[in-house]
Amino acid sequence: MFQVTFLGTGATVPSADRGLSSLMVEHEATRVLVDCGEGTLRQIRKAHLGMRRLDRVLLTHGHLDHVLGLAGIASTLELWDQASGLTIHGSDTALQVARTLLDQVVWPEDGPAIRVEYQEVKRDSPVLDQNGLRITAFPVRHHETHSFGYLFEEAGRRPMDVGKLEELGVPAGPDRHRLTEKGSIDLPDGRTVRLEDVLGPPERGARLAVVGDAERIDDLVEPVRGADLLVIEATYVTADEGTARSRGHLTVRDACELAKRAEVRRLLLTHQSSRYDPEAVRREAQEFFPAAEIAKDFDRVRAEASAG
Numbered sequence: 001m002f003q004v005t006f007l008g009t010g011a012t013v014p015s016a017d018r019g020l021s022s023l024m025v026e027h028e029a030t031r032v033l034v035d036c037g038e039g040t041l042r043q044i045r046k047a048h049l050g051m052r053r054l055d056r057v058l059l060t061h062g063h064l065d066h067v068l069g070l071a072g073i074a075s076t077l078e079l080w081d082q083a084s085g086l087t088i089h090g091s092d093t094a095l096q097v098a099r100t101l102l103d104q105v106v107w108p109e110d111g112p113a114i115r116v117e118y119q120e121v122k123r124d125s126p127v128l129d130q131n132g133l134r135i136t137a138f139p140v141r142h143h144e145t146h147s148f149g150y151l152f153e154e155a156g157r158r159p160m161d162v163g164k165l166e167e168l169g170v171p172a173g174p175d176r177h178r179l180t181e182k183g184s185i186d187l188p189d190g191r192t193v194r195l196e197d198v199l200g201p202p203e204r205g206a207r208l209a210v211v212g213d214a215e216r217i218d219d220l221v222e223p224v225r226g227a228d229l230l231v232i233e234a235t236y237v238t239a240d241e242g243t244a245r246s247r248g249h250l251t252v253r254d255a256c257e258l259a260k261r262a263e264v265r266r267l268l269l270t271h272q273s274s275r276y277d278p279e280a281v282r283r284e285a286q287e288f289f290p291a292a293e294i295a296k297d298f299d300r301v302r303a304e305a306s307a308g
């Protein structure tokens, strides 16, 4: 299960209600920030998420409305002497923007007192693969940038089947824990029960796809296919399609069309222009894709694997 907290859902300039692009993905003890627009630090504090274990940022691209907040996060981590430091992942050009901001504005003289690492995202190697969480990246076309979207996949598991445990007479409680840990247990009547005798069918883990700014959807269908939750920009309503095309953004209909073609279960639209009434955008989106919603700052949403 992934927990997604929207920290900024506005496009290009912040409004009274919407900060600039950023969201936090939490999976067990791992926390990952995707994008870090201006004001993200304040949004994190306002959402009461705290700064602990906040040591990894994925950038979708290097436009300033997705990157400027890194300065505040990095200087605060240093101020608080966060030993875990900061790893920033992104394309070559996104990292160049991040590096310039941090090296020349935040730490122009002595460099950082915390560990800061820049990791260039490569298409074929995972961004992260640890503790049952795998993050991979896929290219996204947006306005001549080098952009990436990110797929978060939770490892599948095979839980014990309560019916089988009861059938074999394994009592609830510590015996079941021992069985999981050791792989087998000896029961008082002399029988040995092995873990594989009591496992249910394999269950797949949750799948979450996050796409930042984008100008077309045809090459995104396969990368986000079957996601339990897709988060993607929809800067313009369909009536403003011409503006969307000229500025390298998607319309609500584009994003919904992607969700439909890729058979995702749930769709959250973000990077919203302040010129629209969110309720009208929601109505438009749900006409195209009933499981669409419009993200607001501080919304918390779960991405869970479907049963079966």
Ligand SMILES: [Zn+2]
Residues within 6 Å of the ligand: 011, 012, 021, 063, 065, 066, 213, 271
């Ligand atoms: Zn943007």
Ligand SMILES: [Zn+2]
Residues within 6 Å of the ligand: 061, 063, 142, 213
């Ligand atoms: Zn952009």
